Amino acid sequence: MAARMQSRKSGFLERTTASFVDALEHTFYAEETARAHGLLQRLDPRVKLLGILALIVPAAAARSFAVIGCLFAVTVVLAGLSRVSFSILLKRVWIAVLLFTGVIALPAPFVTPGRALYQLPWLGWTITSQGLASAGYLVLRVETAATLCVLLVLTTPWNDVLKALRVLRVPVIVVTILGMTYRYVYLLLQTAHDMFESRRSRMVGNLTGRERRRVAASSAGVLLSKTFDLSSEVYLAMQSRGFRGEVHILDEFRMRRFDWIMLAGFTLVSAAAFWWGR
């Protein structure tokens, strides 16, 4: 959809909206993956959340390439057993993280003091082994942590991820607000998208920059006004069913033997990674 929208000449806000819609379409893919019959999909979301955090922390703290590499390998195995497509991981995580973190890590080999490995011709900048190691650590750590986070999202319905946050003592009201935000962001994005489509359908020729900014500002105003109306209506609907300022939710998760075994597994791997990566 985003590609179709961008194929026509469009303004900043249309492109932004299209990107949001595109991003939300990815979440549909995530929901499909979350329903697949894989290893992580079978796990209680609380165990998955804690287990993945237990792998992220040593990956971020380890001072050994071998340990971080092993954790990355564990992550890849988990992805394979959970039927998560490697091509998706490659495109959405590994390459994106490499580019993003690569830019951040780029100066490190030149500015970190240490043993000189190579000097760039013409520029005369020196690459140090310590600097190269720092950049390598950063990239590998971020690759591992990002892959683990994406695995959590791709193998768990988002609502279950939110509910699982309760195990980390996140207050019920925060979980509820996040759930409602996730629910209504679709509706508002759809509304914004429809507004822009409706405007385009009545447009002949191109608008000047000033006109485009004016239209964008007025659209934002209308959307804000609709958001206010919607939020008051939602509040009334909540009141109508007994909401009195305090939210109660139903705990649907049940720990099974498999969950306990996996929790023990995550704990063991995490402890070992901490020990070897000191």
Place this chain on the structure above:
Amino acid sequence: MSRTNSNGTGQLPVYEVCDVTYRYREVTALKHLNLTVNPGRRVVLLGANGSGKSTLLRILNGLCFPDEGNVYFCGRPLTAENIESDGFGLEFRRRVGLVFQNPEVQLFSPTVFDEVAFGPLQLRWPDGEIRRKISETLEMMEITHLKDRSPHHLSMGEKKRVALASVLVLDPEILLLDEPTAALDPKSESHMIDFLVQSKGSGKTIVTTTHDLDIVEDIADDCFVFHEGRIVAAAAPTEILSDVALLKQTNLLHAHLHVHKSGALHTHPHLHKHES
């Protein structure tokens, strides 16, 4: 202060609306309105868009309160103070359910299951009871297969059914329905009408707002016609529907040019569904 007058059957009216006026800033939505709803009756509030029906429904649900006049629920004044009180407030929410016209505002939970569970959880029912009632209600509304779905994946008809389920799970004695058949496809509309027809004799008091004249006879025992914030007629549905002058005056019926099969082109009054 409670009211003790009865309606001749020994039972207090469910609602007594006495000389109620309600304003949205400069716009007066309800003007000196008087209305009584008796227990077990199926009442239809009939009127064109903007006639004040939905505003009255919100007042009957204790979501807003009149600028002038009083509303009594089972003899007790329906005021903000009473609604906020733990005893009366929780009891009122348990006994009265409102289904909004736009299901998007009513479906605020992440999944259908959570949506249906919301009401019972706020009323602090035990977990086991909540699960049992949710299961029964989903089955009754034939939406068990949607249990884990997110509302944004549902069709309008499915959303309306989930919205109704989220209220019916509380088994309210009084059901307030705001335009239940608006914007529905024929099959979903038929489901909704079947539900309303079957509710006859269930003992529930049902107040429905609509401008769909086709369904009034099937779903109403009593009918009130609204026009510009006033009740201009109150009678049995057959009587209201046979009063063409009244229906035309209240914009529920209109004449327009059309072609018959014979090819004749002329105008005469028609019944129409006015989509909001």
